[in-house]
Amino acid sequence: MKDLNNLLQPLDYTIIVGYLLILLAIGYWVSFVKDKKQNENLFLAGNSLGWASIGLNMWGTNVGPSMLIASASIGYTTGIVAGNFAWYAFVFIFLLAVVFAPRYLHARVQTLPEFMGKRFGDSTRNILAWYTLITILISWLALTLFAGGILIQQLLGFPMWLSVISMVLLAACFSIAGGLKAIAYTNVFQMLLLIAVSLLLTVFGFMKAGGVMEVYNNTPGEFWNLLLPADDKNYPWLAIVLGYPVMGVWFWCTDQSMVQSVLGAKTLKQGQLGVNFIGWLKILDVPLFILPGIICAVLYPNLKSPDEAYITMVTGLFPTGMIGLIVVVLIAALISTIGSALNSLSTVFTMDIYVKNHKPDASPAEIVRIGRFVNIAGALIAIFITLAIDSIKGLNLFDVFQSVLGFIAPPMSVVFLFGVLWKRTTTRAANFTLTAGTVISLGIGVLYLWVFPSAEYPAWPHFLQLSFYIFVLLATLAFLITIFDKNAASNERNILDYTNLAKPSKDVWILWILLIVVMVGLYVFFNGH
Template sequence: MTSLDWIVIAIFFLALIGIIVWVMKQKQNNAADYFLGGKDATWIAIGASIFASNIGSEHLIGLAGSGASSGMAMAHWEIQGWMILLLGWVFVPFYTRSMVYTMPEFLERRFNPQSRTILATISLISYVLTKVAVTVYAGGLVFQQVFGIEELWGIDFFWIAAIGLVLLTALYTIFGGMKSVLYTSVLQTPILLLGSLIILVLGLKELGGWDEMMRICSSVKVNEYGDTMVNLIRDNNDSQYPWLGALIGSAVIGFWYWCTDQFIVQRVLSGKDEKEARRGTIFGAYLKLLPVFLFLIPGMIAFAIHQNAIAAGGEGFLPMLANGNVNSDAAFPTLVAKLLPAGVKGLIVCGILAALMSSLASLFNSSAALFTIDFYQRYRPDTDPKKLVRIGQIATVVIVILGILWIPVMRSVGDVLYLYLQDVQSVLAPGIAAAFLIGILWKRASAQGGMWALLSGLIIGLTRLGSKVYYSNAGVEPGVDGSLFQYVFYDCNWLFFCGWMLVFCLAVGVIVSLFTKAPEPEKIQGLVFGTSTPEQIAATRASWNKWDVVHTMIILGITVAFYIYFW
C-alpha cells in the first residue's frame, strides 16, 4: 500500500462521512423513518441497495474461490438473481398493500401470529450466526491478505480488521437507520463495480485474454463424466452439482432469498410506491447479472495464471495451504495484492470495504427491524414511535456485540462452517418458500396450513443439519450402505434434497389447509391472487409501462444467453 492508496481510501471515507452526516440530520421520528427510510426511496437507491447488500464475503471469498476451484459450478446461484423480477412483478403489490414492515408481519396478516413468531425467530438466529458471522470473519481474512499485515501493535491484524469493520458499520447503521443503508449504497455500488471491473481487466491482461482463460480452464476435468471447469451444466451423476439438482436447488434458494427474505425485501418496502419498488428490482436484476464476471471469472483467471506459473517452473500465483493444496479462497485478495498499481489498490480496498460494510449494515438494520417490530412492538403496541427508534438502535448494538462474540467461534471452525453455509440455506429456504407460495397463490390456504408448511421445513431442516454433523463426525462416507434415514438425510445430494423438501412442505401446507378452516375472505383481501379489489388492480396496472416490460425481457434474454454460452 502506497501513500496514494491511503489518500484514495481517505477520500472514500470522507465521502461516506458526508453522506452519513446528511442522513443523520434527516428526521427519524418513527419506525417507518428508521427501518424503511421514510418510505420515499427511489428506484436507483432501491436497486443499488439490493445489489450492495447482496455482495458480501460470500462473493469476495466464496464466489471467487469457487471459480478458482470448480469453475462455473456456482454461477447458477448468481444467475438465478433474475428472480428479483418475481419480487417486483408478483410480490411487490401484495407486500405494498399489506402495509407491513417485515416479512414475518406479512405472514401474520396472511396466516396467524404463530407463523410470524416462527419466521422472525428463524431469521434472527440465522442472521446472527451465519450472515453476520461469515461477513465479519471473511472481512478480517480479506484485509489481512490485502494489506499483508500479520500483526499491528502486537495484536493479530485479523482482529483489528474484523472488529474495526463491525464497529465502523454499526456506528452509521445505529444512528442513520435504513436511510444510511440506502444512500451509502449509492456511493458504494459504483466503487465496488469499478474496482471489480479493474480486477477483471488487469487479470485478463496478465493472463493473455479471455480465450487463454477458456483454453486453460476447459482442459481441466472436474468429474469422471468429461465435464470441465467451464461447464455450467454438468452430468446429472456429478456428486456436487448435477445439472437438474443445480437448477432446482438454486431456484428454490433464489426464490426464498430474493422474494421472501427480510434482508432483501426490506429495501423494496422502503420504496415510495409500487412503481419505484418494481423499477428498483429491475435495476437490481441488471446489476445482479454482473457478479459472475466481477468475482467468479476473476477466480478462474487466478487459477489460470497459477497454472501458467507452475507450467513455467515458478512457485505459482496463488498461496498454498499447509496440506499442499492451492488456497482457492485467496483468489480475489491475491489478485488485488499482486496485480494492482499504486492508487488503484486503494480504490479496490474501498470497493471491498463497500461490499462488506453495505452487507453488514443491511444485516444490522434488518435484524433490528425483526426484533423491534416482530417482538417488542407486538407485546407493547402502545410504545411511543420515537422510543421504537431507540429500541431499534439498542437492538442493533446487541446484534453487533453478538456478532463480535461469535468471531472466535467462526475462526476456530472457519472453513468447516463456511462450507456448511450453503447447506444451511438449502434447508432453510424450502419451508419458508412453501409458506409464501401457498399463502399468495392459493386463497384456500388456511392459517394452520401455512404455519405447518413453515414448521415442517424447520423440523426437516434441523434433522438434515444434525444428521450431517453426526455422520460426518462418525466418519461415514456418503453412499455407503446404511439405513433409509441415512440415505434421505445424509446421502441424498443437497440440491435434490432441497427440491424434494419444497415439494414435501407444499404438500403439508395443502393437506393441512384442506382439513382446517378456510380463511375469511375479508382477512385475505388484497393479500392473495384473486382477492384484489378493482381499485387495487388499477393501481398496480398504472404502476408499470412498456419500458418496464422491455427491460425485464432484456434481463431474461441475457440470462438465457449466459446458459447457452457456458452450457
C-alpha cells in the same frame, strides 16, 4: 508465493488507517453536526423510488465484499458453473415482478411479516419476526463475519476467532462514533469502487495472462459450461435445476432486505421495471465477480486455498497504495453490513417482539436500552455461529454460503408460495411450516455440515438437492395440514382480496420477454463446450 500479509507495504497501511479515520470523521459530522431531521426524512420518504433506484438498490444489497471474495473462490475451482446463482435468478426475479410485487403493493404493507400477518393473522406475523431474527443472525451477520474473518486472516495472519472479534469491535467503534452513518453515506461510492475494481481485475488479468483465448485454452473445458453432468461432484445440473429455485424464491421474493426497495416503489410499474433492471444487472455478475477467479486459476494455480483468489489478484495486479485503498473499502463495506445487520436485529426484536408483545408502553430510554442489549447479545451469538461455520470441513467459502442459505430457505419458500398462490392454505399450516419446518430444515443442516459432514460421509446428496427434498417434505406437510384442518373456514377472513389486482403493462412485458430471450441465449451459448 509469499504470505498475503507480507504484500502490503507501509503506504498501504497508511491509506487503510487514513481512510478509516476519514470515515469516523464523516460519521461524527453526520451524527452530531448535520441536521438530524434531514436524515430522518431520507428514511421516511415513503413510496418514492423509481425503477433505476430500485434496481441499483437491490443489486447493491446483493453485491457485497462477501460475494466478491466467494465468487472469485468458486470461479477458481469450478469455472462459470456458479454463474447459475446469478443468471438462473432471472426466473425468480420475474416471479417477484409479476406474482409477488403486485400483491405486496396491493396490500399496502411496509414489511413482509406485516403482509403475512394480513394473510394469516398476528400469530404468523409474530413467528415471522423470530424467523427474521434467525435469518439476520445467520445469513447477514455470521456469514459476513466469516467472510470478513477470512479477509483479516489473509491480510494480517490472525486466527479466525481474533479476526471475527476484531471485526465486531471495529463495527462497535464505528457505531459509537457515528461512523456507520458515514459508511451509509459513502456506500454508493464504495459499491461503485468495488465493481470498478472487479472490472479492472478482469481486464488486467486477461492482459497478464495473454488474452481471452489464452485463459480459455489454459482452463479445463468444463470451466465454461453452466450445466455440468449429473455425476459432477461440485455442481451437477440436477442439483442446480431442482435446488436453486428453493433458495431463489426465498432470497428474491421473500427476504425483507431484497424486497424492501420494491415495497418503496412509486407505482407498481416502477417496481416491476426496477426488478427487470436488476435482472439485466445480474448478467454482469459472471464477468465482474467469477471471471477474476478463473483468471486467477491460470495466473496463480497453486494457492493454498481458493478463498485467497480475490485478494491474490488484487495484490498481484494492482500497485502499492491502490492495494491499501481496495482492502480498506472491502473492510469498511463489511463493517457496514455487520452494523446494518446488528441494527436490523435490534430493531426487529425491540419493536416487533418486546414492545409489540410485552411492553407496549415502553419509554424511549427503555427501548434504547433494550436495543443496545440486543446488539451486544446478537454480536456474541453471531461470533459463536461464525466460529461454528469456520469448523465446516471440505467446502470453500462460496459453498459454505450457499449450503447454509440452502437450509434457511425451505420454510419461507413454502409459506410464501402457499400463502400467495393457494387461497385454502390455513394459518395452522403456515405456522407449522415456520416453526417445526425451521427446526427440521436447520436440524438437517446441522447434521449435514457438522455432525456427519458430507466431506466424510459421501452418502449425502448434494446440499442443493437436500434443500429441494426438504422443500418437498414441508410443502407436502403444509398441504396435508390444510386439507385436514377442521378450522379452515375461519381463515377466510384473513385472505387478502386480489380481485382488482393490477396487471403488468405492455412496456413491462416487452422488457421481460427481451431479458428472457437473452438469458436463454446465454444458457445455450455456455453449454456447447
